[in-house]
Amino acid sequence: GEMAKLTQxxxxxxxxAYATYATIxxxxxxxxxxxxxxxxxxxxxxxxxxxxxxxxxxxxxKKYLRTDPDVERVRRGHLNxxxxxxxxxxxxxxxxxxxxxxxxxxxxxxxxxxxxxxHSFAYLIPLPQPSRxxxxxxGYAVTMSMAYKVLKTALYL
Amino acid sequence: GEMAKLTQxxxxxxxxAYATYATIxxxxxxxxxxxxxxxxxxxxxxxxxxxxxxxxxxxxxKKYLRTDPDVERVRRGHLNxxxxxxxxxxxxxxxxxxxxxxxxxxxxxxxxxxxxxxHSFAYLIPLPQPSRxxxxxxGYAVTMSMAYKVLKTALYL
Amino acid sequence: GEMAKLTQxxxxxxxxAYATYATIxxxxxxxxxxxxxxxxxxxxxxxxxxxxxxxxxxxxxKKYLRTDPDVERVRRGHLNxxxxxxxxxxxxxxxxxxxxxxxxxxxxxxxxxxxxxxHSFAYLIPLPQPSRxxxxxxGYAVTMSMAYKVLKTALYL
Numbered sequence: 001g002e003m004a005k006l007t008q009x010x011x012x013x014x015x016x017a018y019a020t021y022a023t024i025x026x027x028x029x030x031x032x033x034x035x036x037x038x039x040x041x042x043x044x045x046x047x048x049x050x051x052x053x054x055x056x057x058x059x060x061x062k063k064y065l066r067t068d069p070d071v072e073r074v075r076r077g078h079l080n081x082x083x084x085x086x087x088x089x090x091x092x093x094x095x096x097x098x099x100x101x102x103x104x105x106x107x108x109x110x111x112x113x114x115x116x117x118x119h120s121f122a123y124l125i126p127l128p129q130p131s132r133x134x135x136x137x138x139g140y141a142v143t144m145s146m147a148y149k150v151l152k153t154a155l156y157l
Numbered sequence: 158g159e160m161a162k163l164t165q166x167x168x169x170x171x172x173x174a175y176a177t178y179a180t181i182x183x184x185x186x187x188x189x190x191x192x193x194x195x196x197x198x199x200x201x202x203x204x205x206x207x208x209x210x211x212x213x214x215x216x217x218x219k220k221y222l223r224t225d226p227d228v229e230r231v232r233r234g235h236l237n238x239x240x241x242x243x244x245x246x247x248x249x250x251x252x253x254x255x256x257x258x259x260x261x262x263x264x265x266x267x268x269x270x271x272x273x274x275x276h277s278f279a280y281l282i283p284l285p286q287p288s289r290x291x292x293x294x295x296g297y298a299v300t301m302s303m304a305y306k307v308l309k310t311a312l313y314l
Numbered sequence: 315g316e317m318a319k320l321t322q323x324x325x326x327x328x329x330x331a332y333a334t335y336a337t338i339x340x341x342x343x344x345x346x347x348x349x350x351x352x353x354x355x356x357x358x359x360x361x362x363x364x365x366x367x368x369x370x371x372x373x374x375x376k377k378y379l380r381t382d383p384d385v386e387r388v389r390r391g392h393l394n395x396x397x398x399x400x401x402x403x404x405x406x407x408x409x410x411x412x413x414x415x416x417x418x419x420x421x422x423x424x425x426x427x428x429x430x431x432x433h434s435f436a437y438l439i440p441l442p443q444p445s446r447x448x449x450x451x452x453g454y455a456v457t458m459s460m461a462y463k464v465l466k467t468a469l470y471l
Binding site (some may be wrong): 172235 | 457461
């Protein structure tokens with residue numbers, strides 16, 4: 001039946017590997033949200049007046065409507081994740097469907113996930129450059145390599 | 158033929174449900190763009206010099222290059238959508254392919270869509286907290302639940 | 315076998331066209347990252363203290379922690395790409411699976427890619443309005459048209 005056919009898709013090893021690593025990097029990206037909330041609460045730096053209502057009314061609460069370097073750092077890391085994980089998500093799916101051999105596909109997915117996890121640590125600790133720059137570049141290169149394979153396999157302009 | 162196989166994918170009820178709710182939340186997210194434009198025009202608060210050219214040259218136009226609380230609020234809501242709908246899009250697709258039963262899948266998709274629509278209203282009206290925080294948390298938990306199912310079904314490291 | 319089935323998906327012409335244009339717009343979006351880096355380096359405008367360490371210690375480096383109009387312009391263009399290419403990615407995939415005829419699908423994909431490439435040039439040069447506004451609106455309308463087709467084909471609430 002139909003469900004059997006769908007199950008065959010997720011039973012393919014390359015597709016399973018894609019599903020695993022795509023989920024891992026997306027969950028990693030999702031962790032940036034509670035981390036932003038943590039720094040907003042501990043640094044008392046909020047963006048919305050309704051978020052500071054528990055600190056009282058008027059000027060006493062208004063002073064917490066401010067930016068904080070630690071909050072802004074996590075937010076930049078989160079945005080950088082979006083900018084890089086969205087291309088991986090789309091190009092990686094098409095790459096997984098383009099018939100790569102399992103070993104090569106796993107190599108791409110593992111290096112990308114490792115690079116993005118390293119990038120987050122490099123951004124949040126922060127580690128001295130070029131840690132963050134290099135981990136960004138590795139993930140970028142892996143995605144470009146998959147894009148090349150997709151276009152080589154499926155180019156239809 | 159090939160097209161028949163593709164049609165079978167979209168004829169699967171779980172996949173149809175995913176297609177429906179993914180499209181709904183993406184269209185909802187897209188509505189943030191005209192809403193930003195609306196507030197930029199009515200509040201006269203623009204980010205680009207070329208956008209204020211119709212207000213005249215020099216200082217008279219330059220004063221409209223500014224930020225406005227209402228514009229910034231919509232933009233934060235839009236970014237929050239990106240941060241949460243991108244994971245739903247990727248993890249939800251893999252979840253739909255992991256063979257969940259229809260009832261459970263519909264429950265996940267409906268709650269996520271409801272939570273994100275509530276989140277937008279809570280952000281834009283704005284409703285007092287914890288409205289926005291709770292609606293964010295519900296959508297987040299639904300996505301995490303789907304991620305767990307995907308990794309349980311397809312884990313291939 | 316399974317791989318054969320996956321290959322059949324990518325051998326479908328509509329899906330090949332989607333794979334091609336999705337990859338093109340994602341690679342285009344990815345180019346915004348090195349462009350941001352280019353303007354950060356040439357304008358000496360950085361966001362993180364660790365990025366200015368090579369300029370020396372203390373006040374001499376601190377003055378490069380600043381925003382620059384050209385850097386901010388590229389960043390706005392990048393965020394606009396995310397806001398519009400993410401919906402195309404999700405809705406376009408579902409549209410490609412909804413059984414459109416090849417000619418109509420190619421028309422949608424080509425116009426969207428053309429509109430987003432035009433949008434980037436209009437933003438970065440910058441071209442006078444309504445160049446940027448119109449190219450944005452064309453891409454937006456194409457995505458909405460595909461969303462309508464998906465919901466008409468697969469609506470399952």
